[in-house]
Amino acid sequence: MSDGRVINFGAGPSALPASVLEEAAKGLLNFNGTGIGIAEISHRSxxxxxxxxxxxxxxxxxxxxxxxxxxxxxxxxxxxxxxxxxxxxxxxxxxxxxxxxxxxxxxxxxxxxxxxxxxxxxxxxxxxxxxxxxxxxxxxxxxxxxxxxxxxxxxxxxxxxxxxxxxxxxxxxxxxxxxxxxxxxxxxxxxxxxxxxxxxxxxxxxxxxxxxxxxxxxxxxxxxxxxxxxxxxxxxxxxxxxxxxxxxxxxxxxxxxxxxxxxxxxxxxxxxxxxxxxxxxxxxxxxxxxxxxxAEQGGVQYYEALNKRKADKLYAAIKEGEARGVFRAKVKEGSGSLMNVVFDVVGDGAEAKFISGAEALGMKAIKGHRSVGGIRVSLYNAVTEEQTDVIVAFMKSFLAQ
Ligand SMILES: Cc1ncc(COP(=O)(O)O)c(C=O)c1O
Incomplete structure (x- = not known):
């Protein structure tokens, strides 16, 4: 059912777990065995x-x-x-x-x-x-x-x-x-x-x-x-x-x-x-x-550890890119968000090349907010560590080019 989905790094609305969307699709037709879809049932039922x-x-x-x-x-x-x-x-x-x-x-x-x-x-x-x-x-x-x-x-x-x-x-x-x-x-x-x-x-x-x-x-x-x-x-x-x-x-x-x-x-x-x-x-x-x-996965403690691992990987890749003059962190070390990681790709046309390269590999919505530009990778709870690894690998291959 979830075929054709890409990796969504959007800042919001943003990725939701495919398993939840599949369950929600069933609830749209029949909520909790009522025979009425969730979008059709009374809020006072x-x-x-x-x-x-x-x-x-x-x-x-x-x-x-x-x-x-x-x-x-x-x-x-x-x-x-x-x-x-x-x-x-x-x-x-x-x-x-x-x-x-x-x-x-x-x-x-x-x-x-x-x-x-x-x-x-x-x-x-x-x-x-x-x-x-x-x-x-x-x-x-x-x-x-x-x-x-x-x-x-x-x-x-x-x-x-x-x-x-x-x-x-x-x-x-x-x-x-x-x-x-x-x-x-x-x-x-x-x-x-x-x-x-x-x-x-x-x-x-x-x-x-x-x-x-x-x-x-x-x-x-x-x-x-x-x-x-x-x-x-x-x-x-x-x-x-x-x-x-x-x-x-x-x-x-x-x-x-x-x-x-x-x-x-x-x-x-x-x-x-x-x-x-x-x-x-x-x-x-x-x-x-x-x-x-x-709650089944372990609640906010589980997500805190997961989100930290994901963000650490991304910040490490930005640092590596900075040392090579390819990426530039937008945020000082220690203040960076675990949820929205922002950086610039240095050089004429480099940002567009980065975005199109990521899109070609199925990674979407990484363009920074229109007011600040650059790249923004949002790593909300539904973005998995494996998906984070995909963009980190892409960043490394971008550096290697
Ligand atoms: C931190 C923060 N506060 C407020 C807002 C505004 O939210 P809304 O668009 O739901 O009004 C946003 C939207 O992205 C946000 O990220």
Whole structure:
């Protein structure tokens, strides 16, 4: 059934396991023996409700999500969350601090996506956007996002921010926080304001969700991820929300906070078990099948080891190419993403030759994001080590030419 498939190194939507797609094809015709396809069944049917509860528990158990946090499902992708996190956390801040003249929204900017999220916060108003650090300031050319900044360059100056925002993995720029607390490229949790145990810390995990454990998960207010990288089709967004962030947005509006559309209010989603309105039934189904498979394989610990092996092989090949003047890493050592590996092929016409050579061997979607160019090889969970070996072998043969 899966004949004719190529190796898909796309950044998202991206590769899904063929075995899951084959199972999903059966579910499209007949979901769980109901005689009704998954795209046709009511989201309030007992069969789908049970499936949704299973998806939640697969995420809770694999990521070790504590009972202090709700797991919610919504639509709108990461981009809708750029707005939703601001609106919900400003509402919370109004309820906690009704009389403040000014509210701070702190953004850690390490790449194109966190930059975009900060721009949306500025556009929405309702708070002063502080850039805690902009990684471009410490880059090679002062213009690109090529590393995770040193801890000393962060300045969390607000004692009581409404929101503190970061993006774990910058999909476009190929920069990712290390999950090793002793690494200089780790997120500086120790620098966050220490006066409150309930920090409004928000992490965009869109392109690293389920690829490895999430460091200090319990210390986050909100973690969110679009499904379309590691776990499923576009259309589903997963939220992990600490329960003190499920606030009455209408009560906050009476205190001067901006009104929050009900479909974006986390409390609405939680109060209605993520079926306030029709959820993305088919993407939830496929994501659930992927999550079942990942639990069987050993969960995020299994994927962390696998993803590290895959990325190490690719970075080693880039290094070899750099020594020969053929490849150029775009990201400083130690800051490179395990999910999106980016590099340049040096020389006139060399990049096009590299891409067409890879395509001829059945490797697709390796062109870098249009804003930064170069090559981007995405190594999400569904990309196997054997498939990674194919591109590494191709890189080596390219060097040999
Ligand atoms: C890290 C990150 N955040 C946010 C987004 C935006 O997601 P969406 O296209 O689902 O709105 C993306 C998309 O690729 C992403 O990679």
């Amino acid at each position: 007992k069969e789908f409700t049970a499936f949704l509860a299973e998806v939640e528990s697969l995420i809770r158990s694999q990521l070790d999500v504590p009972e202090t946090h709700s797991i919610l499902f919504t639509q709108g992708g990461g981009s809708a969350q750029f707005s939703a996190v601001v609106l919900n956390l400003l509402a919370r801040h109004h309820l906690l601090n009704p009389d403040l003249p000014e509210r701070d929204l702190d953004y850690v900017v390490t790449g194109s996506w966190s930059k975009k999220a900060a721009e949306e916060a500025r556009r929405l108003g309702g708070g002063r956007v502080n850039v805690v650090v902009d990684a471009r300031a410490s880059s090679k050319d002062g213009r690109t996002f090529d590393s995770i900044p040193a801890h000393a360059s962060y300045s969390f100056t607000s004692p009581n921010p409404a929101l503190i925002y970061y993006c774990e993995n910058e999909t476009v720029d190929g920069v990712e926080f290390s999950n090793d607390a002793s690494s200089p490229a780790s997120f500086p949790f120790h620098l966050l304001p220490q006066n409150t145990p309930l920090l409004p810390l928000v992490g965009d995990y869109s392109s690293s969700f389920m690829s490895r454990p999430i460091p200090r998960l319990a210390d986050h207010a909100i973690i969110y991820a679009g499904a379309q990288k590691n776990i499923g089709p576009a259309g589903l967004t997963i939220l992990i929300v600490r329960k003190d962030c499920l606030v009455d947005v209408d009560a906050a509006a009476k205190l001067g906070a901006a009104p929050v559309p009900l479909t974006m209010a986390y409390k609405t989603l939680a109060d209605n078990s993520s079926v306030y309105n029709t959820p993305a039934v088919l993407p939830i189904y496929i994501s659930g099948l992927v999550l079942r498979r990942s």
